[in-house]
Amino acid sequence: MxxxxxxxxxxxxxxxxxxxxxxxxxxxxxxxxxRLRIYEPPRFxxxxxxxxxxxxxxxxxxxxxxxxxxxxxxxxxxxMEDACGVRIDEGPLRDLRRLIYCGEWIESHSLHVYMLHAxxxxxxxxxxxxxxxxREIVEQGLQMKKxxxxxxxxxxxxxxxxxxxxxxGFYRVPTRGELRSLVDPLHAARETxxxxxxxxxxxxxxxxxxxxELVALSDPDGEYPVDRGTIRSDAGLDITPADFDAHIVEEQxxxxxxxxxxxxxxxxxxTGPLARFALSSGALAPTAREAAxxxxxxxxxxxxxxxLVRAVELVQACEEALSIIDSYEEPDAPFVEVTPRNAxxxxxxxxxxxxxxxxxxxxxxxxxxxxxxxxxxxxxxxAIEEDLRAVVEDGVDLPDEKLSLRCEQAIRNxxxxxxxxxxxxxxxxDRG
Amino acid sequence: xxxxxxxxxxxxxxxxxxDDAVGLEAVRRMRPLMxxxxxxxxxxxxxxxxxEGEPLxxxxxxxxAGAVVLVDAIHGESQAGTVRRxxxxxxxxPADLAGSTSTHAVGVAEAIExxxxxxxxxxxxxxYGVAGARFxxxxxxSDEVLAALGPxxxxxxxxxxxxxxxxxxxxx
Numbered sequence: 001m002x003x004x005x006x007x008x009x010x011x012x013x014x015x016x017x018x019x020x021x022x023x024x025x026x027x028x029x030x031x032x033x034x035r036l037r038i039y040e041p042p043r044f045x046x047x048x049x050x051x052x053x054x055x056x057x058x059x060x061x062x063x064x065x066x067x068x069x070x071x072x073x074x075x076x077x078x079x080m081e082d083a084c085g086v087r088i089d090e091g092p093l094r095d096l097r098r099l100i101y102c103g104e105w106i107e108s109h110s111l112h113v114y115m116l117h118a119x120x121x122x123x124x125x126x127x128x129x130x131x132x133x134x135r136e137i138v139e140q141g142l143q144m145k146k147x148x149x150x151x152x153x154x155x156x157x158x159x160x161x162x163x164x165x166x167x168x169g170f171y172r173v174p175t176r177g178e179l180r181s182l183v184d185p186l187h188a189a190r191e192t193x194x195x196x197x198x199x200x201x202x203x204x205x206x207x208x209x210x211x212x213e214l215v216a217l218s219d220p221d222g223e224y225p226v227d228r229g230t231i232r233s234d235a236g237l238d239i240t241p242a243d244f245d246a247h248i249v250e251e252q253x254x255x256x257x258x259x260x261x262x263x264x265x266x267x268x269x270x271t272g273p274l275a276r277f278a279l280s281s282g283a284l285a286p287t288a289r290e291a292a293x294x295x296x297x298x299x300x301x302x303x304x305x306x307x308l309v310r311a312v313e314l315v316q317a318c319e320e321a322l323s324i325i326d327s328y329e330e331p332d333a334p335f336v337e338v339t340p341r342n343a344x345x346x347x348x349x350x351x352x353x354x355x356x357x358x359x360x361x362x363x364x365x366x367x368x369x370x371x372x373x374x375x376x377x378x379x380x381x382x383a384i385e386e387d388l389r390a391v392v393e394d395g396v397d398l399p400d401e402k403l404s405l406r407c408e409q410a411i412r413n414x415x416x417x418x419x420x421x422x423x424x425x426x427x428x429x430d431r432g
Numbered sequence: 433x434x435x436x437x438x439x440x441x442x443x444x445x446x447x448x449x450x451d452d453a454v455g456l457e458a459v460r461r462m463r464p465l466m467x468x469x470x471x472x473x474x475x476x477x478x479x480x481x482x483x484e485g486e487p488l489x490x491x492x493x494x495x496x497a498g499a500v501v502l503v504d505a506i507h508g509e510s511q512a513g514t515v516r517r518x519x520x521x522x523x524x525x526p527a528d529l530a531g532s533t534s535t536h537a538v539g540v541a542e543a544i545e546x547x548x549x550x551x552x553x554x555x556x557x558x559x560y561g562v563a564g565a566r567f568x569x570x571x572x573x574s575d576e577v578l579a580a581l582g583p584x585x586x587x588x589x590x591x592x593x594x595x596x597x598x599x600x601x602x603x604x
Contacts, residue, residue, distance in 0.1 A: 044569070063448060066485040111488065115538055128542055131549035138550060146492060160485030 049371040070104040071351030083345025102321040103151025108352035114141025121203040147189035169335030190318035201295035214275035241348035270383040271354030285319035303413040340366030437498035438477035451564025455503035476596035487543040499556035499595035512565035513576035
């Protein structure tokens with residue numbers, strides 16, 4: 001290693017879901033290498049799914065992640081119903097799916113906003129340290145998370161890896177009375193979320209301006225995207241989930257077990273809250289939209305401000321959940337019959353961290369012949385590495401410790417879910 | 433004795449990751465032993481629960497409990513089947529025991545410390561860590577961990593009863 005070489009290394013990246021590593025190498029002032037190492041298991045799940053019944057996909061894929069199991073279930077059921085020619089695009093069954101998904105957004109976003117991301121802006125190494133001085137922030141986070149978990153537990157049968165979701169609907173649907181028990185906690189959560197937007201707007205954000213293609217679902221009825229839609233971008237991409245494979249390719253890279261996804265035409269893109277907000281902020285509920293306006297959120301080109309977008313989405317998810325509960329009428333049956341046929345089906349939904357794509361080929365008897373799952377973190381890896389490169393170039397004069405911290409923050413901006421993956425993320429910065 | 437609440441034994445783990453499930457298995461084995469002795473121990477209820485998923489949920493699980501015994505798998509240098517016990521009531525869980533198998537952003541040890549900072553820790557909390565041999569996908573415990581399960585269950589039950597009992601010399 002020459003005297004010009006500088007290496008920044010974080011062997012264990014804190015406050016992300018899962019474990020992994022980051023390595024940055026500079027030669028003088030030039031960034032020569034940036035690596036985010038992730039070991040993702042969806043390939044394993046894809047192999048495991050082969051030969052299993054199409055009805056098992058929601059329960060098996062829910063096991064990919066303890067934070068966003070509902071997202072896996074929702075993409076799986078949409079894909080299987082698509083294969084079998086069934087559409088659940090309106091009525092109480094779709095409403096319940098959106099409701100449980102709102103619960104997951106609330107649970108996942110509140111974990112990230114309060115426990116994982118807030119310490120970066122308030123100057124603490126962990127949520128524990130932050131709790132000693134800002135008890136109220138952590139308590140708010142726990143209260144919000146509890147409200148989200150309550151929604152998942154009621155609709156999904158339990159908080160973690162829900163067991164009540166099936167192809168065609170649910171095993172059992174809640175009564176109106178049962179859903180009403182969620183109203184008070186959700187009202188309280190909405191007020192907390194509004195306070196959180198106001199609080200997040202006051203945080204000190206580093207001055208970073210990134211331009212990346214933003215990709216998110218676009219709902220056909222103009223709703224804020226959650227459980228369906230076409231895949232659009234701010235650079236003109238407009239495709240159905242069935243076209244995903246034609247436009248988005250996955251490539252293997254030496255330093256990561258997770259495949260890197262990129263747009264065949266233009267390369268790097270970003271999915272997640274920033275993309276959803278950029279493409280669909282007009283579809284937000286009035287309170288969420290007003291909160292965003294008051295907070296000065298318009299076009300979001302600074303990924304550090306993603307905490308603010310998540311806070312706005314917390315308001316949105318609470319509003320949406322309350323609206324669904326208010327108008328809910330129990331369906332005649334908890335599910336519609338879905339008869340298998342030999343076909344390929346596609347499902348894309350918005351996990352808290354971004355677009356989650358499933359594709360299945362099933363046989364006449366319903367056995368899964370082939371499965372492909374592309375989680376948001378796989379799709380965001382290139383964008384995260386580009387953010388890292390930009391942050392290091394901007395901060396090249398910072399001492400190693402500060403620059404390393406800034407790098408870690410740049411990763412946490414996107415809430416990578418490496419526990420969908422398995423066990424590794426380590427950070428190294430190399431100055432040559 | 434436990435203050436104003438039951439003694440709660442929480443088994444932590446993922447049933448689809450072999451030895452990671454040792455905490456869940458321990459509480460399952462405890463239940464028939466407890467049933468045989470009746471629902472209360474010297475007037476205090478001893479309850480069990482199984483906890484999968486991310487550890488922050490523990491703060492909700494033990495809400496209202498007077499004392500807690502946690503049983504979790506650990507991943508480390510120790511020989512598989514080795515059982516460690518630590519009283520975390522007033523001292524943070526040591527690093528080698530905290531290095532559990534959790535890949536979550538907030539681990540079990542951090543959840544305990546968060547609860548301590550927020551004043552939401554039960555008055556007494558004892559942590560059992562069991563060194564596992566395998567954590568890959570699949571069900572069933574390794575032979576080493578299975579061999580440790582009997583003595584582990586008895587030790588956890590003894591602890592739960594100790595926590596439910598008034599200290600010697602207590603006027604109560």
